Amino acid sequence: MQILIRGGRVIDPGNLDGIHDILLQDGKIAQISANGSIENIDVSESEPADSSPCKVIDASGKIVTPGLIDMHVHFREPGHEYKETIQTGCLAAAHGGFTAVCTMPNTKPVNDNRQVTEYIINKAAGVDTVRVYPVAAISKGLEGNGLAEYGELKEAGAIAFSDDGCPIVNSRLMRRALEYAKGFGMLIISHCEDLDLVGAGVMNEGALATRMGLAGIPNAAESIMVMRDIALCELTQAPLHIAHVSTKESVRTIREAKKRGIPVTAETAPHYFTLTEDAVEKYNTNAKMSPPLRSYDDKEAIWEGLSDGTLDVIATDHAPHASIEKEVEFNLAANGIIGLETALSLGLKLVDKGFLTINNLIEKMSKNPARILGIKNTLKIGSVADITIIDPDVLYTVDSDCFHSLSRNTPFNGWKMKGKAVVTIVGGKVVFDDLSKK
């Protein structure tokens, strides 16, 4: 099977930016040539030789990029399949333009052992939609008491380690985790949160929380742990990735650490560069998350961090929850929102506002996560054909009823968007195609 992607603006930051045709064959990129040149030569010649027809995708006016990678999602399988399965999660990812996702280990049972890692990988292979890279636990059971078996987990296919959702309190354990992971060339992803400082907090601390009578979470609950982890990163010289950065203090700390050459990278999520705590008004549980939505000043700092490169990655922290966990008293509502099917459109808003170029956005949603995780993801002849085609101009309104995720917990329902993924190709196979339908 061949696929010819014709006439799109091909952007592979640091490699390509221009109007090109791309020919895919046997799951790989077979040819990249100037617009119009492939059609005349290869397709006509190859068709008689190869009995399967060549699919032609007219990408004129579209942007063709290396596949988007979401390095922070929660698929709830095994254990909480009523929220999301690997299959529905993969479908949601494909529809959001993602060719690969990294699934966090807080499943039930926890992904802290070879069996669960292999289970996830096998399930994902059966689904055969997008690539699923399991992130395994830093500590056994996410309990913060002892290291999981990193060697065997790596062998089973784990891509990194994280105790996402259960910050590691014990600094000595965190130090050892960084050191031990380094021996296997593996990355530690840290959820930075001082739970003592969070206390009973359920939203950002400040005047709004005070007026609403909700216990607040200060910025320091995040930044204090970012500072600790950076100190441990400096001590161990082991690569560290900070998950879902939400505060200006964290951005400042990471910026300064990078300047000093400490091997730290960081991500933020679309909700932190799009929303502020004001979204919690009227006790909206779809705006309840951890870390919480912050102030406008913090949002501005996130914009700056993204544009100056302090924040390397945009990841969704896709956290599906059933309505029974969200349509409850605010204090009892589960943390988190889904993000796979809105992330790219929200990222494109940053391009529209001028905070990022389209090249920057693709770096943060594709190239940088690939680099940090050690995944090859580029548009070169011979490379694996993981490709996303983006229509930057299409106008649409978010309708959560049309999501492919099993869950509906999004604060963006009804939002007007400009731009989205229209085709997702994984290993030369089209897993989502909104373009040919029209």
Place this chain on the structure above:
Amino acid sequence: MGFAKKDILDMESLSADEITIILDIADRMKEISKRPIKKVPTLRGKTVILFFHEPSTRTRTSFEIAAKRLSADSLSINFSSSSMVKQETLIDTVQNLEAMSPDVIIIRHAASGTPHMLARLIKSSVINAGDGMHAHPSQSLLDLMTVREKKGKISGLRIAIIGDISHSRVARSNSIGFTKMGANVVLAGPPTMIPKGIENLGVSVSYNVDDAICDADVIMMLRIQKERQKDFLFPTEREYARYYGLNRKRLTNAKREVLIMHPGPINRGVEIASDVADGPYSIILEQVTNGVAVRMALLYLVAGGARNADTN
């Protein structure tokens, strides 16, 4: 001037005019409780459900008496929060209650915003009898009524509210209510008990109780909960009483006609000394008396009164 609110959720959503209407009606309702036959037929045939998820003696009794004196049929449901979590969701429970056609559901709940969530979902009127740290509008209204009754006005008075402001829905509702009616509110307590950004409610803040009370017309003390020691808000009750409690000595700096209030239940010897609580300036029990009148006014306005004139 009219009153068309379906629900009484917080002081923020009541206008100064609406507050005045409530207080005027409450003034008239007060007389009913002084009659030998303390009952009028105003809400005959109306059903009022008291749905309390938190312990309460004063507020629940007060609402229940208010409903009965207006001839409404009232019933009380208590759910411990643990059984709520394990069994039915709150929304399911309330929708089941709603299916039995009550006119008013009075709710107290430990989670801020819960009455607001329920009010959006059901047709019955919702009265918030206290939600978490957020609001306690009937308490604020009875405090306003009591101060207006004693001082003849609210506007221009200086109200000092002292204690654990962070965890107090009474402090929030009174900050908003008294400010809205033209009073100046000062909040005082140790900085551990003053929440961030409370000044945005239009109040001032002091960490020194003597400063806060010296020119106050009203001093309102808040209950100190022992379990807050675990949250490191204060070291001991002894030290709290010494630096933040109201006692006779501290009161010598206050105005001569000062009023001492407390939403109850009081901790004698902690936030308020017994001789002050029982002393000549204390109007703590008058607050309780007026509580019934204010709650009668609220029930009348949402379940009877102008709002339901067409259907009566």
